[in-house]
Amino acid sequence: MAGSLFTLTFDEADPQAVGQLGGKGAGLARMTQRGLRVPPGFIVSTEACRQYLKSETVPAGLLDEISGRLAGLEIRTGKSFGRGPYPLLLSVRSGAPVSMPGMMDTVLNLGLSRESAVALATATGDTRFMADLVARFHSMYGEIVLGALGDDEPLDEVASARPGDDPGQTFDRVWSECARRLLDDTGEQVPEDPRAQLAGAVRAVFGSWNTSRARTYREFHKIPHDLGTAVVVQSMVFGNVSDDSGSGVVFTRDPATGEPGLFGEYLAHSQGEDVVAGTRTPDPVREALPSPVLTELEQTAGALEREIGDVLDIEFTVERSTLYLLQVRSAKRTPDAAVRIASDFLTEGVVPPRKVLHHVAVDHVRQVQRPGFDTSEVERARAGGRVLTTGIGACPGQVSGELVLDSDRAKELAEAGHDVVLARPVTSPADLHGMIAARGIVTATGGSTSHAAVVARALGTVCVVGASALKVDLAARTVVADGQTLREGDHVSVDGSSGEVFTGSFATAAPAETGEALASLMSVAGDLAADCTVFSKVTLPADVPRALSAGATGLVTALDDVLAASGHLDRLVQVLMDSRDAGAPHLEPVADAVATEVTPLLREAGDIEFGVRAIDFVSDESRELMQQTALTTRYPSLGVPLGIPELIEAQIAGLRRAIKDAGGATSVHLAVRHISDPAEAAALHGLRPPAGSGLTVGAYLTSPRALANFRGIADASNRIWLEMRVLQAAMFGIPARQLLTAEPLDSYVKRGLLTTDPRSTVDPSLEHALSRSVEQAGHCPVGIRLSGAVSEELVTGLHGKGFRRFAVDADETRPLVLALAKAGLPRQ
Template structure:
């Protein structure tokens, strides 16, 4: 070999890898299925031999619509090695080698990509197979299956070909195999020709090449791209292709195929859970055309014991619950695939806690087995996924409005707040439907499980109050026409009477014309508590929950919150006092004693029950956000245009110092009435200058002659940072404040120039981001410029996160050193999980 040849040889790129080859097991290169088969082979499991075509080959193929240079030569070499390993011959007798060609992406995409089984069935191979098995009907079944699968996957055919199935059914084990092959193949080809004017290659090598190409192409099918979009999976990974020698579960009655889980994927209960179908191939089990049996009932005792033993060993080795595909051929158990098992949210929580408890998984591994979305679903009742999908398919969606507060609830449609309260008092679940809500509707809104309005946006009265109450809410449902006199609702050509059952999805904005069954929440689940205790210990952080009603404090503590935050305007909105106070400010102004006295009285009366609940629950940390008459997310409720036109001084944080004093004095009275002696602080939004912070500190110390609360008794006063300027001055502001909170949503909104209220709903940002117009989704990621700003913020600063909290945001903030957080009540557990994972990953 010359020097040049040696150099070229050393730089040859290999696009295939046998299961038995040495080297690292890289899931990005071999895919999930391929890497699993390599590990299984190394672990000594009985795995039919095979090899993997890497994702790198897929990338080349998708780029130029042709195999990379040298791949066909590698496929031939691998095929020869496979023939040697099995003692069989590809495409011919006396011992035919048949292959499965399966997709294997780096991430699991169940049912989204393509597989071809029984590949290599030339006429010679088929006849030899019938002779070796002494069963011509078995051969006929394989031929029909292969032709149908190849036609569908490689050529795109759709016909179910009943004539072919009839010929297979007529074949008898002792029939002449050549004649039966000819009849079945000819019928299958005729059906394919009628549909596509195409033909399945009779040459096994051509079958293999085209099948590998088809699997590569399946990476970019519409269903695969839709699945990846929905699950946030990158489109540039590509898929590996697994080429493996076939074993036959449909050979005889001592053969079969099955799928088993090392634990129940529905409940999480320990113990082997699975199904087995005798005399079948794997697709029969998953296709649902035949009813399988429980593995415990169908497998012979020796095979069941082997499967249980192997499953337990694999689970311990992988630290996870596994999905095992297996085939039995002539009474011998073969393992075809293992992968992390899909599971329900409730099962995911129990499994993670059990694996942590028995030492199978470390804390880092256990926390990694549960996603934030699974935790959200497990802690809150939601519609049964199958029933929800069926309702959509059946046209039961009455309308789609703006999802203003998430939650999935069913109940009687009620059109009047008085009747809503009465029906709720009687034990009914109520969905309150209104053209628009007002403070006069508040008692009905509190009683309702869900709220839907015909008008309004994400900052309307209904939306703001629903979020304060944590009640599922849809607003802006323009199709909703309410006839109060007739007590009916008209939606298009459908009319519903009050009292009919409906279902509401406050996330998607959908209203359904039936009561959908709900899954059972597991918020008090011991497994969830165990898991989150490990997360909290690892995170080393304080997590406070946003609360509005006294009952929320109990829920917050049960979720693991160390303290609570609230907002005076939220509490007053939920009590119905806010609108009255705004009207008083408009009528009486801010200079008279009356208006500020009403503010003090309302705060004293409405905050006291919440502080009683905090005292009873042992909460020693309560932070209160001052009234913000410029809050973007509640501008309609606060009548901002009218108020700031009449009182432009309210556009500034300290424009009316007496309003801040009145709030502090109201809090003093509330704490005294409640007997609350914990830490209580009032924070003012939009402070951005040290001089403002000094003025607030002066108020706290009574320097400006605060009336009614001396500095010793009054709550500490601090700031909410909502602007880039405030963040740049954070160190100075922190030195002058009793508490500092960084409001991430407001800061992100300021950076992007997007109104903060748009962050509260899916649209229009979902569509905007889908069009590729923003590199970062500001609801779920921190903009790099924001991250840069936060590097200099004192780590003792609290971080206020609104809405759904992503793992990405939690990890970023934890990595920046922040250890004090405030989140909406449903997000306490997901944030604890995210922080725990971030801490252990670091």
């Protein structure tokens, strides 16, 4: 349509323009242009939504554009909007640029008036079908557009009719009863003019972008609030018109496990909302879908997966044995599935690594490493009759917690530090806050494509759905299954793989082997990140092989932690406190303890590069490990890095002995914290052992002043580490320890009081200094120490500035390797 500003048909739209079309619109454009069977329609762009939300009015010219698109749709379908003889009914659906399953709004069967409804009944020969559509349309339009709270009275009785009943009389009866209920609930009625219905639905979909549940979802998933949603207006096909019709959702691979092959569900004689709402339990698609339709769906799904390069979520409708595709998008998946799918794609060789890694997040890898139940205890529980019920495993994992039956209570208890398992008859978007708070979710109805299952997979929360034997009594605050009654507050355990729900809690076993899929994925990631050195923090000899198997190419340790783990630190502190000469304490025990505890670490490490952080008596962590106030009162010189040079010399002596006793193969560097001046660096360099000892010295930089003096410090150092967390905290003027916790920063960032989250993003105040440090490093290798959970955004930013040496906590080794591999791939 010439002069269009806000609308595009599926044929016209560029499938790559996801920001303009939304994910749903882009997928429909892709399938239409591939010649697949897609009901025709058009897209109202996200720009129209943004203008609407800004001005709270429909953009000028939009309704005229929609009218023109409707005229084209009537020609394309041979049907008439709002009239006969063959009525055109529409679905109006949201379609954000980023998938937000279940968070926004849809209106189906729009375009019903008396004339069009009677014509529909006449054309199909089925008045009962028409009555069902009228009742469904009122229910959805009333809730989405008019704000109805929901009708406790079922509409089945209202919509009851026989196929041969008089269409006009049936329409009048159903419409008037639905209108009466809406009027009682909202004081409003559904417009009788279909064009007014369409305008109201478009406004409602725009408005659904800012519902509280949508904002909560975006905040949790860190999705920007300014994207807006597109509106997809599409001609209806009907899965509830006959017994050889139905609707379903399939995935090209199992989104819970990653197993290849079509996986999904189908409900005969239903519309799409019946499948995803969770109020009816559908059938497996392979068992329920007629063979010719199943074959066509399998072939189409496989071709789309290869073209798009990702596991897909496909919604479809079958109308009188003809398959229609309604949506395709990248599927939400569990962490286990994400890793398995990525590994399989890499093995199959049909998807380039760039695309494969794009769909694996560091949090997927992190969660795959989570511990699970002790298997022997689970077996005893099964034998002892502790299985309360079994449903459908929708999101793998194993958790225990207190049974809670409503979302408000779940959030309240979780904020108080309790582990909770949320049990509901069925979840809805109104339960999102409770689902986020819960460690596990159980629903009595719904399948693996229900709201609970899809959202749990997006959250990475253990979930079991369709536990049909479970009766949740919200009034009595109990659940009953097979004669067993549990009360709210009782402990339960949930296995999101097997679908089992147990009474009581389980002990948690050590993390299992990550498996072949993760090893395969990390091998590819390691090759792509080969230009980087990944140092993993270790404390005990047993940590070393685990770090190396996770992909570490270097190791780091902190002497405070090593000595604390062995019990030596308490003894050293006592020696210092008992020393008669506060100016020159007796430090031979320091050298002895370092040699004793570091030797087995170096022996286990072999010839890998090994970084050692010197004992720090004034750090945040020292408050937990040492009598910090008493020590610094007795030895004020401990307040500065080289206040007691003999302390550094003792640590150097102990490390030299450790290197010798371990066989001398390891390259070791000692780094001292809080160096901020070139003069300090030069003095530290003067303490270094002779060349050939296998030990060099350098600095850990923790202050803005150190960055300002970087060149001079680098000139006098063998190694430099920048402590990112401490540097960020210093720029923000907050304690460094707060960057390792959710609160108070989560709330602070959410309130908009910080424009940068220092835990996940390089603050602009540090950008120039970090870039300059790489440029000024010269002969001195410079690395970044990252504490806590690795942020992909942070790693990508640092990699882009030229950093190639990173140190992380042991459990973050694999996430870092993946983040570095993705950071080094070309951007497209």
